[in-house]
Amino acid sequence: MENNYQLSRIHNYIHGLMSKEEMFQLEREALEDPFLQDAIDGYRLQNGVDARQLSLLQQRLNRRVEDTVATRHAQYFTWQRLAIGATAGVLFVTLLALLYFKHFSGKAERTTDVELSEPENRVSVQPLLDGGDATPREGWKIFEQYLNQKSVAPAGGGEIIVNFTIDKNGVPTNISAEGQPDQSLFNETVRLLQNGPKWQGTKGRLKIVFPVKAGNNPAQAAVIKPPHCFGIEKK
Structure with missing residues (x-):
């Protein structure tokens, strides 16, 4: 992903300094990556940037990519914890239900045995x-x-x-x-x-x-x- 956001590649693409194969490859990457397409469009709207501006823009893009990756990881692990907690809760409730029915079923059977063991006459x-x-x-x-x-x-x-x-x-x-x-x-x-x-x-x-x-x-x-x-x- 770092190559996708190298502003030097975007600069060469805008000014026609790439070969046809390199331009085609960058365009394919832009179709699959909306951030890369945004960077190309933003660069195209500018008349030109100097080396200092190019470096600052590169830093902002890098921070944006890092923040996006961190957000995705946080969301993933949050949902993962919720899924594990929900599964554990369901298993706990199921275990309690099994113990409840087993206890009262056994008690009913024992009561029946006592009644049958007391015949008349x-x-x-x-x-x-x-x-x-x-x-x-x-x-x-x-x-x-x-x-x-x-x-x-x-x-x-x-x-x-x-x-x-x-x-x-x-x-x-x-x-x-x-x-x-x-x-x-x-x-x-x-x-x-x-x-x-x-x-x-x-x-x-x-x-x-x-x-x-x-x-x-x-x-x-x-x-x-x-x-x-x-x-x-x-x-």
């Missing part, structure tokens, strides 16, 4: 800590599945607390009830314990609650509180 079994160390050999989950399939609670419902010992085969024996529960409750409890999964330990004490129901439906939902809720660890 269930048999609840609670191990009592002061009764011994007996636990189902295959775990409380298997014992829970067994109760879901096999328990036949009396229509009147009720609760019973039983004590028992574990024989060498892992079967509850010497089953006794505390207080005076309904005989049907006691018989059902004995049947479930003696025909269910094997046990480990020496003795146990359980509280079983049978719900009140409208009819004799043999398919009862049984829910067992996991042993870790009562401080009993699975062996």
Whole structure:
């Protein structure tokens, strides 16, 4: 660009001191550069300039070019910063939206799980800590599945607390009830314990609650509180 604004070239062009090729080249450059064309037109309007005037004009043109380049650079970097800031803002808002929906979606799912884990007409079994160390050999989950399939609670419902010992085969024996529960409750409890999964330990004490129901439906939902809720660890 410095060659475009050499006033000596403009001077030679105006006074016909260039070859045809040089004049053609300068004219092509003037078509592409409005500042060069302005310089040629301004020089042509003057009748002539001396060396001192030529130097001053050269300096003014150089300053004009430098100011124009600096302005363009400032505008470019300003828009670049604005674009980066806008992009960062959009990404931040998007991240907040994703976290918001993830949080509330997870909360809704957990609420649904709690509602589904509370079926109606269930048999609840609670191990009592002061009764011994007996636990189902295959775990409380298997014992829970067994109760879901096999328990036949009396229509009147009720609760019973039983004590028992574990024989060498892992079967509850010497089953006794505390207080005076309904005989049907006691018989059902004995049947479930003696025909269910094997046990480990020496003795146990359980509280079983049978719900009140409208009819004799043999398919009862049984829910067992996991042993870790009562401080009993699975062996």
